[in-house]
Amino acid sequence: MTDAEALLATWEQKFRPHPDGADLPAHHNHCLGCGPDNPHGHRLQARRHGDSVVASHSFDGRHVGAPGIVHGGAVATVIDDLYGFLLYLVGTPAVTRRLTVDYLAPVLIGTTYRLEGSVTSREGRKLFVAASLTASDGRSVATSTAVFVTVGVDHFGRCGAPSVDD
Numbered sequence: 001m002t003d004a005e006a007l008l009a010t011w012e013q014k015f016r017p018h019p020d021g022a023d024l025p026a027h028h029n030h031c032l033g034c035g036p037d038n039p040h041g042h043r044l045q046a047r048r049h050g051d052s053v054v055a056s057h058s059f060d061g062r063h064v065g066a067p068g069i070v071h072g073g074a075v076a077t078v079i080d081d082l083y084g085f086l087l088y089l090v091g092t093p094a095v096t097r098r099l100t101v102d103y104l105a106p107v108l109i110g111t112t113y114r115l116e117g118s119v120t121s122r123e124g125r126k127l128f129v130a131a132s133l134t135a136s137d138g139r140s141v142a143t144s145t146a147v148f149v150t151v152g153v154d155h156f157g158r159c160g161a162p163s164v165d166d
């Protein structure tokens with residue numbers, strides 16, 4: 001089995017039922033959003049919360065844009081990755097076709113936020129999803145919607161990808 005085939009096999013195993021409250025597995029160890037072995041990554045950890053996924057997350061100095069404020073692209077990365085965890089609950093791989101983020105207030109370095117994402121509707125191959133980033137006082141600092149399009153696991157194999165170890 002090639003490295004790519006081994007990685008795709010681990011992904012297939014992740015699309016199984018996860019109990020409510022369960023921590024969800026990283027997409028792979030080097031994923032920019034959640035991989036524990038990516039030195040540039042966000043190491044997002046998400047869990048199932050009913051039909052949603054939730055995470056508690058803080059950004060660090062690697063993610064700064066304007067002084068003290070998290071770069072908008074970093075916020076979008078983490079939200080996009082949160083949606084990637086939602087796919088485990090949906091039970092099918094999919095890829096981001098469209099991602100929007102409304103930045104409602106500065107996201108601050110070193111501050112913990114709550115992320116929550118859920119599927120709002122499904123039409124054929126399209127998954128319409130939404131997410132929010134909320135401060136500890138309940139203020140919403142960013143909201144997002146996205147369209148994911150379901151693909152077979154072979155999509156990732158065709159992309160040639162995984163030059164990673166799992």
Ligand SMILES: CCCCCCCCCCCC(=O)SCCNC(=O)CCNC(=O)[C@H](O)C(C)(C)COP(=O)(O)OP(=O)(O)OC[C@H]1O[C@@H](n2cnc3c(N)ncnc32)[C@H](O)[C@@H]1OP(=O)(O)O
Binds near residue numbers: 083085096097149
């Ligand atoms: C294994 C575990 C991994 C799990 C994932 C783990 C990693 C998670 C990480 C976060 C997620 C990512 O970063 S994912 C990586 C970034 N994204 C990508 O690389 C995607 C690049 N784009 C593509 O590969 C392609 O465009 C696809 C596969 C998305 C779609 O191509 P296609 O298969 O030719 O499909 P296409 O006909 O164009 O569109 C499909 C349907 O969507 C509709 N559609 C298209 N665009 C839109 C849109 N903006 N808004 C509404 N609807 C739209 C079309 O009208 C059509 O509807 P209808 O006519 O069928 O009704």
